[in-house]
Structure formats: structure tokens, C-alpha cells
Amino acid sequence: MQTPTDVAAQANGWCDSGGWLAWARCCPSPNVGPRPDGTLVDLIVIHSISLPPGCYGGPEVEQLFTNQLDWDAHPYFQAIRGLKVSSHFFVRRDGELLQFVALGARAWHAGDSRWRGRDNCNNHSVGIELEGLEGDHFEPAQYATLARLCAAIATHLPIAHIAGHEHIAPGRKHDPGAGFDWAALQRALGWAETCFPPFDRPAHVGT
Ligand SMILES: [Zn+2]
Numbered sequence: 001m002q003t004p005t006d007v008a009a010q011a012n013g014w015c016d017s018g019g020w021l022a023w024a025r026c027c028p029s030p031n032v033g034p035r036p037d038g039t040l041v042d043l044i045v046i047h048s049i050s051l052p053p054g055c056y057g058g059p060e061v062e063q064l065f066t067n068q069l070d071w072d073a074h075p076y077f078q079a080i081r082g083l084k085v086s087s088h089f090f091v092r093r094d095g096e097l098l099q100f101v102a103l104g105a106r107a108w109h110a111g112d113s114r115w116r117g118r119d120n121c122n123n124h125s126v127g128i129e130l131e132g133l134e135g136d137h138f139e140p141a142q143y144a145t146l147a148r149l150c151a152a153i154a155t156h157l158p159i160a161h162i163a164g165h166e167h168i169a170p171g172r173k174h175d176p177g178a179g180f181d182w183a184a185l186q187r188a189l190g191w192a193e194t195c196f197p198p199f200d201r202p203a204h205v206g207t
Contacts (some may be wrong), residue, residue, distance in 0.1 A: 018105030018154060019033040021149070024089065029065045029100035031108045032087035036123055041103070043125035045110055045151055045168060047087065048132040048176040052076040055091045056131055063119060065090070066102045085109060087127035089149060095141030097149060099128075101135035103156055113168040116161060121168050126153055134166075135178035143181070145190035167197045 006016040015022050035041065051060035052074050063069040064085065076196040087109040090098040101107040109127030110120075118124060128149065132138050153159055164180065165173040182199035 013152050014156060019097055021152060024097040024099035027066060027100050029061055029086040029096050030067055031084045032101050033106045035106045039124050041124050041157045043115060043121060044162045045121060045125045045165060046176050047109060047129045047165045048134050049129045050131055050133055052091040054133050061090055062098060082152050087129045089128045091142050091145050092131045093139050099146050110168060114161050115168040130176060134175040135179050143184055143188060145192040147185060150189055162195055162204055163197050
């Protein structure tokens with residue numbers, strides 16, 4: 001039976017109050033767990049991934065996040081054999097959106113991490129993977145989907161911050177890297193600059 005909370009969520013593009021997005025392709029991952037009771041989920045973490053690295057458009061990332069990747073299909077996969085990971089979302093180069101984990105659940109994307117004084121960011125964050133190579137550029141269609149997605153997530157959770165994996169695990173992780181345009185995302189969302197990690201901003205003329 002639908003609750004008023006479900007109806008409110010549906011008005012913002014969600015299937016119901018459980019945190020599955022109606023306009024994302026639903027690919028449930030077994031790599032998921034409960035968030036600790038009472039956790040304030042206020043962080044979005046941006047990642048980049050492609051499998052094999054630099055190859056776009058294939059099913060491998062979806063297969064990895066659903067434990068269906070054939071580890072023997074490519075030499076690179078030996079380096080990640082047995083890895084069990086997930087993210088809430090994956091944005092393909094053409095802007096297609098896949099969802100693996102409901103917002104209410106804990107995905108396995110951050111690893112050892114810390115942001116704004118809080119450890120273990122998987123507990124209190126939503127993970128978004130962009131199809132790409134760390135350090136390389138991302139497509140306009142991906143920024144469009146990402147901005148729409150972040151805005152939708154903020155209707156469901158009290159999001160206060162966005163950071164890259166490189167920011168919450170400095171030295172250990174480097175994604176999404178220098179090719180990700182934080183200023184473009186900030187402009188598209190219209191959120192305060194304090195919501196974002198420090199990034200280079202164009203100098204203001206005359207100030
Ligand atoms: Zn990452």
C-alpha cells in the first residue's frame with residue numbers, strides 16, 4: 001500500500017520511498033548492506049570506472065557490480081579477481097543511468113575513507129560511478145545526467161556535500177581525477193560552492 005511518503009517520492013521521480021529511481025535502469029547488486037541506524041546520509045561521492053580501463057560501452061561494469069564478471073575474459077581482470085563492490089549509480093558515456101543499490105542501503109564503493117571528520121564514507125554517502133578513465137574528460141551527456149541525478153538524490157536525502165573518491169581517500173584513490181569539471185557540475189546544480197571540494201574557479205573580472 002502506498003504511503004504519503006511514497007507519493008511524495010514519486011513526485012520527485014522515485015519509484016517509492018525505498019530509494020529506487022524510476023528513470024534509472026534497475027540492476028540490483030548483491031554487494032549491499034544496511035546503513036548504521038540513525039546515519040545522516042549527506043554526502044555524494046563521484047567516481048570513475050571503465051572495464052577494461054578505457055573501454056566504453058560494454059557490460060563489464062554492470063557485471064562487476066552484480067558479481068557476474070568473467071574474471072578470465074581479459075588479462076586486466078586478474079588484478080581485480082574476486083572483488084565485490086558496488087555503487088548506487090553508474091552513468092554511461094551516453095548519459096544512460098543504471099542503479100544497483102537503493103539509496104536507503106549501503107553500497108560498497110568508498111573503502112577506507114574520510115570526509116569532513118567522518119570515517120567510513122560508505123555509511124553516510126551515495127556513490128555515483130561515471131564511465132570513464134581517471135584524469136580523462138567526461139561527456140556532456142554524463143554531466144547532464146549527473147546534475148539531474150544529484151538534484152533527484154537531494155529530494156530524497158539531506159545532501160550537503162559532494163566529493164570525489166580522490167578527496168575522501170587521498171593518496172589511495174585518484175578518481176574521477178583532473179578531467180572532471182567540478183565547476184560545470186556546480187553551475188548545473190546551482191548549489192553553494194561550499195558543497196563541493198575546492199576546485200579552480202575562473203577569476204572574476206574587476207573584483
Ligand atoms: Zn572510486
